[in-house]
Amino acid sequence: MxxxxxxxxxxxxxxxxxxxxxxxxxxxxxxxxxxxxxxxxxxxxxxxxxxxxxxxxxxxxxxxxxxxxxxxxxxxxxxxxxxxxxxxxxxxxxxxxxxxxxxxxxxxxxxxxxxxxxGALYFSTIATTPDSDIDDLSDLEDEVMTTGARMSTSGTLSPTVMLSEAGLDIGNFPDGDANDLELRTAPDHDTSRERLINDDEIVAAATGAFASAPQIPQEQFDDYPEFVEHSAEYDDAGGDIDDDNPELQLLAVSDPLPRxxxxxxxxxxxxxxxxxxxxxxxxxxxxxxxxxxxxxxxxxxxxxxxxxxxxxxxxxxxxxxxxxxxxxxxxxxxxxx
Structure with a gap:
């Protein structure tokens, strides 16, 4: 029927x-x-x-x-x-x-x-470029950062909590504007990463680690033991770095998230x-x-x-x-x- x-x-x-x-x-x-x-x-x-x-x-x-x-x-x-x-x-x-x-x-x-x-767990990352003046999340005050889609757990929601825990006033984001920095959503993880690389106004990007780790040297994750133990992305971290996929600099990794x-x-x-x-x-x-x-x-x-x-x-x-x-x-x- x-x-x-x-x-x-x-x-x-x-x-x-x-x-x-x-x-x-x-x-x-x-x-x-x-x-x-x-x-x-x-x-x-x-x-x-x-x-x-x-x-x-x-x-x-x-x-x-x-x-x-x-x-x-x-x-x-x-x-x-x-x-x-x-x-x-x-x-x-x-x-x-x-x-x-x-x-x-x-x-x-x-x-x-x-x-x-x-692995049933995955992670958010916030990254910048190696030539930026951003060394930690608190340096993002008054800067422009890109995130994933508004509903994305690893691309936007978890990174927003990370920013708040770093002492930044996130205002009503992602249901409104942040106060201490400008946060711009992207349609997806890849676009968030690419906007960081291609737009000089943007100094940091949030994505799921699956979209960023291939361009972040593996040793930068060694300060995050849960990522090393549980992330499927750790073994191949940094493996895509080349002229077309430039190196990124890790700023922070989230707590584990359920896939x-x-x-x-x-x-x-x-x-x-x-x-x-x-x-x-x-x-x-x-x-x-x-x-x-x-x-x-x-x-x-x-x-x-x-x-x-x-x-x-x-x-x-x-x-x-x-x-x-x-x-x-x-x-x-x-x-x-």
Missing amino acids: ARKLRCGDSTRRTFLAATGGAALAGLAGCIGSTDDDSVRFVLNPAEEQTDIVEEYTPMKEYLEDETGADVELIRAGSYVETLEALETDQADIADTSPTAVPAGDGFADVVGMRTAFG APIMARSEWDDPERDDIEAALLDASEDDLIPDDVDEDYELWFTGIQEADQNDYEPVQDILDELGLEFQDFAPDEEDDE
Whole structure:
């Protein structure tokens, strides 16, 4: 029997603050058509150049082989839109951001936490250029800094807490302006890093370590033992430094953060749900990234481990520290981790 997409139907309050504009479904409409009886897997990229449907195709094929289900991959425009799709029965399962976990309580379940080379934790970094006069975070007062998307846990929210802990007045950022420095959001981690390199007005950039560590010499991370122990990025830190990817100077590393989850619609009660979720948790690196996949289309994660909402308490702590709720985020400029 064909599924009915209930575009805009919602069982809880809209995610947007009163000043944020129309409800998501009215702004974005249905995120895509779907085949009868297919499992609707909604995706959203974290990096500018990502062809996320191409990246997830090996996972789709693995899930179909393991379960016999027909899996449809649907690219969303933002993570707010992705969570809206779970709430309004436009998706059964989704690639979501860590920030979405507390917001999805009541209509979206955590299936598992994505891992990279065995690591379930990742980190934010704040970096500058080697020729700048910035030696520590306090030097950023009265300067211009770029961050990731407003909703990004590692690109914006965690770094904002880091700035506050360094004694800088962050004002209402990211739901408004900071007071002690100018903070500019970027659409994604890569763009934040590139703006630091290409815009002389910008003296520092916040990103997830996966976007910065390849251009930061490895020894600069040695003062951060948790990063050395837990980060999948440590072993190859500095490995991309060349004329096209200039060296960056590390200023600070965040506390460990839980990696992004896979979430499912709570009311998804089709028979294939248990099989899909079991196959996801059983997937090996070879299942997710087969040998014949072009390296430009490799997934950033190598496995999915069992997790629940309690594992994302550090994300809720960050939101609480900043006085934010998920509905404070408008649907533009959002990304994954």
